[in-house]
Amino acid sequence: MKKLMPNDLERIREEMRAVTNLREGTGRARITMHMGTCGIASGARAVLNAFLTQIEGAGASDVILTTSGCAGLCSREPMATVELRGETPVKYVDLDEEKAARVFREHVQNGQIVAEFALGAGSERVS
Amino acid sequence: MVDLSLHVLDIVENSIVGQASKIDVEIVEDEADDRLTLTIRDNGKGMEQTEARECLDPFYTTKDRKRVGLGLPLLAQAAEQCGGHLDVASVPGAGTTVTAVFQLSHVDRQPIGDMRTTLRVLTATQPEITFSYQYIARKNEPQESQPDEKADAKRS
Numbered sequence: 001m002k003k004l005m006p007n008d009l010e011r012i013r014e015e016m017r018a019v020t021n022l023r024e025g026t027g028r029a030r031i032t033m034h035m036g037t038c039g040i041a042s043g044a045r046a047v048l049n050a051f052l053t054q055i056e057g058a059g060a061s062d063v064i065l066t067t068s069g070c071a072g073l074c075s076r077e078p079m080a081t082v083e084l085r086g087e088t089p090v091k092y093v094d095l096d097e098e099k100a101a102r103v104f105r106e107h108v109q110n111g112q113i114v115a116e117f118a119l120g121a122g123s124e125r126v127s
Numbered sequence: 128m129v130d131l132s133l134h135v136l137d138i139v140e141n142s143i144v145g146q147a148s149k150i151d152v153e154i155v156e157d158e159a160d161d162r163l164t165l166t167i168r169d170n171g172k173g174m175e176q177t178e179a180r181e182c183l184d185p186f187y188t189t190k191d192r193k194r195v196g197l198g199l200p201l202l203a204q205a206a207e208q209c210g211g212h213l214d215v216a217s218v219p220g221a222g223t224t225v226t227a228v229f230q231l232s233h234v235d236r237q238p239i240g241d242m243r244t245t246l247r248v249l250t251a252t253q254p255e256i257t258f259s260y261q262y263i264a265r266k267n268e269p270q271e272s273q274p275d276e277k278a279d280a281k282r283s
Contacts, residue, residue, distance in 0.1 A: 002243075003262070004246070004262070008243070009260070012246065012247055012250060035136070035137075035140055037140075040133050040137045040140075041128055041133070041137075041201075045133065048248045048252070049244050049247065049248055052247070052248065052251050065251060066252055067140075067252045067253075069144070069190065070193070072192070
């Protein structure tokens with residue numbers, strides 16, 4: 001890995017400024033990445049980084065990206081919750097970088113829930 | 128955790144929950160002493176002495192409805208299996224310092240890993256917190272002293 005130099009951090013700060021502004025304002029969407037020990041151990045950092053890259057790439061300055069702790073379903077980590085303003089939050093499970101990119105494109109940007117990655121689908125079984 | 132940068136991300140999460148506004152991460156590699164020291168220092172709300180001891184117990188947690196808290200115990204285990212140890216020093220109201228010491232050359236010692244991404248995601252998601260990261264390598268070359276590398280990321 002290349003060594004991290006002071007000017008790299010300055011550059012990262014500048015890059016992040018657009019993203020971080022969102023938290024103060026009223027965002028259109030909020031992505032909450034679950035960053036408990038379980039999440040981090042199963043790859044949450046790469047997924048969070050992928051969301052960041054997507055937000056930057058799309059110039060989506062109205063998307064709030066934040067973190068929370070363990071959500072209590074460690075076996076389905078990495079997990080993220082996506083909430084569009086005025087709509088029901090959706091929990092996505094077993095995420096990776098590719099899935100994060102799809103969730104961002106389809107749900108965050110186009111409002112279409114990616115049901116196949118969501119925690120729950122369908123009704124209880126009646127027997 | 129496969130590397131130290133992931134442990135850092137995890138331990139820093141404790142500092143965030145502890146309402147820290149400033150978090151300093153320092154890694155010192157000392158070849159002469161064959162030691163790697165990772166220090167995470169915050170100015171959060173700190174802990175009483177009993178809690179600072181209990182937090183190394185995997186069955187201790189402050190979270191509601193949870194039975195385990197594995198962040199610090201995992202780092203302690205990683206340090207201890209490399210001939211090192213982990214210390215937690217905390218002052219209520221002033222902050223907490225977590226220090227993990229590893230034998231630098233130990234075969235099981237985890238690599239530092241991708242600190243760049245750890246810092247990137249931390250500064251992006253915690254804009255109100257000031258992070259600093261310092262990496263110091265003390266090489267075992269007596270004829271030529273190596274300059275220390277310093278890196279600071281400050282957010283306002």
